[in-house]
Amino acid sequence: MNPADLKSTPSTTNTASDNDDDVVLDPVLEKVVWRKLDMWILPLATMFYLLSFLDRTNFGNARVAGLQKDLKMSNTQYSIALTVTYVPYIVAELPSNLLLKTVGPSLMLPSMLTLWGIVTTLQGVVKSYHGLLVCRFFLGLFEGGVFPGLVLYLSFFYPRQRLQWRVSAFFSAASISAAFSGLLAFGIINMNGVGGRPGWAWIFILEGLFTVVFGVISFFLLPNSPKHAVFLSQQEKDYVIAKLKEDGATGQNEEVDRFSWKEVREAFKLPQVWMLAVIFFFDGCVLYGLAYFTPSIVQGLGFTASRAQLMSVPPFAVAFFLAMIGAYVADRYHCRGFISIFSFILCVIGFSMFLGSKNHHVQYGSLFFSIPGTYTAAPTLSTWSANNAAPHTRRATAIAIGFIMTNSGGILATWLLGGTLSPPPRYTKATITLLVFSILMVVISAMNTYYLWIQNKRKRSKRAVMSRKDEPAGLGDRSAWFEYNL
Numbered sequence: 001m002n003p004a005d006l007k008s009t010p011s012t013t014n015t016a017s018d019n020d021d022d023v024v025l026d027p028v029l030e031k032v033v034w035r036k037l038d039m040w041i042l043p044l045a046t047m048f049y050l051l052s053f054l055d056r057t058n059f060g061n062a063r064v065a066g067l068q069k070d071l072k073m074s075n076t077q078y079s080i081a082l083t084v085t086y087v088p089y090i091v092a093e094l095p096s097n098l099l100l101k102t103v104g105p106s107l108m109l110p111s112m113l114t115l116w117g118i119v120t121t122l123q124g125v126v127k128s129y130h131g132l133l134v135c136r137f138f139l140g141l142f143e144g145g146v147f148p149g150l151v152l153y154l155s156f157f158y159p160r161q162r163l164q165w166r167v168s169a170f171f172s173a174a175s176i177s178a179a180f181s182g183l184l185a186f187g188i189i190n191m192n193g194v195g196g197r198p199g200w201a202w203i204f205i206l207e208g209l210f211t212v213v214f215g216v217i218s219f220f221l222l223p224n225s226p227k228h229a230v231f232l233s234q235q236e237k238d239y240v241i242a243k244l245k246e247d248g249a250t251g252q253n254e255e256v257d258r259f260s261w262k263e264v265r266e267a268f269k270l271p272q273v274w275m276l277a278v279i280f281f282f283d284g285c286v287l288y289g290l291a292y293f294t295p296s297i298v299q300g301l302g303f304t305a306s307r308a309q310l311m312s313v314p315p316f317a318v319a320f321f322l323a324m325i326g327a328y329v330a331d332r333y334h335c336r337g338f339i340s341i342f343s344f345i346l347c348v349i350g351f352s353m354f355l356g357s358k359n360h361h362v363q364y365g366s367l368f369f370s371i372p373g374t375y376t377a378a379p380t381l382s383t384w385s386a387n388n389a390a391p392h393t394r395r396a397t398a399i400a401i402g403f404i405m406t407n408s409g410g411i412l413a414t415w416l417l418g419g420t421l422s423p424p425p426r427y428t429k430a431t432i433t434l435l436v437f438s439i440l441m442v443v444i445s446a447m448n449t450y451y452l453w454i455q456n457k458r459k460r461s462k463r464a465v466m467s468r469k470d471e472p473a474g475l476g477d478r479s480a481w482f483e484y485n486l
Contacts, residue, residue: 033236037229045169048109048113051117055143055208058120064185065203065309077129082136082292083414084133084136085137086140086408088137088140089407090404091144093144093400097397105156106223107219110218112143113146116138116143117211118212119208120204121205122204123135123136124205150170151382151385152386157225161331161485163387164383167379168326168379171375171378176316184203185309263391267393268397270477272388272448272452273389275447276402280385280409281409282437282438286413287413289413290370290371292417297427316371320375326339339380340377342376344445348438348439354431355431355435385399388452388485390482459482
């Protein structure tokens with residue numbers, strides 16, 4: 001069956017591809033295909049990112065469990081170890097995204113997962129600071145393409161207006177992993193002395209070994225595209241492909257989505273890409289600052305090391321639920337900009353509370369605003385970026401730019417909270433910086449929303465005076481028939 005043979009009805013919206021004026025709709029298939037994809041693709045993507053974030057941020061748990069003391073690291077050396085992870089991570093993101101479709105996600109993503117699992121395990125056997133730096137470098141290199149790759153991978157399967165809930169579902173694994181990491185670390189550090197190794201070493205070894213096992217299994221589970229999904233019938237594959245083309249998530253043919261350096265350059269010319277890039281940088285600083293340093297922040301409020309691991313769990317649990325609610329609202333009402341603004345207002349409230357009070361209960365309570373705020377914003381921004389760039393190469397580049405900026409913000413976070421610039425337990429300069437960043441993110445999110453609204457208004461005016469066949473080919477997201485997602 002060919003996608004063109006599917007039953008169509010006249011279009012009532014203009015959000016689709018460059019050549020097709022019909023809306024593909026089959027109520028029976030509509031219920032079945034997305035449920036099947038959600039049951040197969042989504043759990044795999046979620047596990048990939050959960051393990052990625054767990055293996056990257058368990059460094060903060062290991063620090064509280066004695067890593068820094070045992071390896072005789074200063075605060076500056078600890079920040080260097082974090083920075084060493086980010087440098088190859090950033091370098092790997094763009095080429096990884098550009099290669100994903102060519103190499104094939106079913107080979108590339110599991111390979112990265114298995115390799116970084118091996119490196120995570122090796123962190124548990126290092127005996128020196130320099131050995132740790134080598135591990136952190138290769139961890140960043142192998143993990144660099146994971147998050148942008150997963151966002152791009154999901155866009156191979158889901159139309160734009162169905163994407164954020166799915167991105168949030170797997171990104172919420174980050175908040176789950178942060179919560180789970182605290183619980184897991186609480187249990188694992190009790191293995192202190194087993195096999196002659198400290199508790200923090202077992203955090204790396206056990207979590208790393210599980211990652212390796214899952215990575216090997218995933219080689220046999222991950223399809224490259226809807227066309228290769230063994231769990232879909234041929235009719236279901238055709239329907240998904242037709243919906244993706246109708247929505248503009250993929251091009252009308254392989255030639256449109258073929259790699260092109262011209263499309264890489266076009267991505268760098270998009271104003272929405274650069275407004276989001278600035279937000280990604282600020283949000284990366286907030287996100288990774290809280291991901292890496294929440295156990296230390298909580299410990300600074302007077303809790304013991306083991307108790308701090310447990311007390312870091314509840315804010316991340318709240319973040320999971322808020323992110324999923326935000327994703328549902330954004331997908332349902334097409335309002336990613338407003339969800340972003342709301343999320344950053346929560347961050348403003350949280351950092352204001354932490355900065356303005358010396359009461360430990362208030363400071364701990366502030367985490368229930370700042371952590372859910374940034375963890376709701378991150379998948380919203382990721383989907384917003386993916387939704388508003390086309391065709392494939394332009395979208396892959398736009399996504400990679402966003403994550404390069406996110407991880408650049410992560411480098412700043414390691415020095416803001418991990419060095420001598422803003423010493424614990426008050427982290428005054430860091431909190432002021434993150435508060436200013438949060439305010440700026442509210443402003444720039446509003447600017448980007450307004451810009452996209454203006455562009456959509458101009459596109460509607462063009463559609464009123466011309467037909468689609470009169471428009472030049474190859475415009476991608478600049479086509480008058482491509483509605484930007486607000």
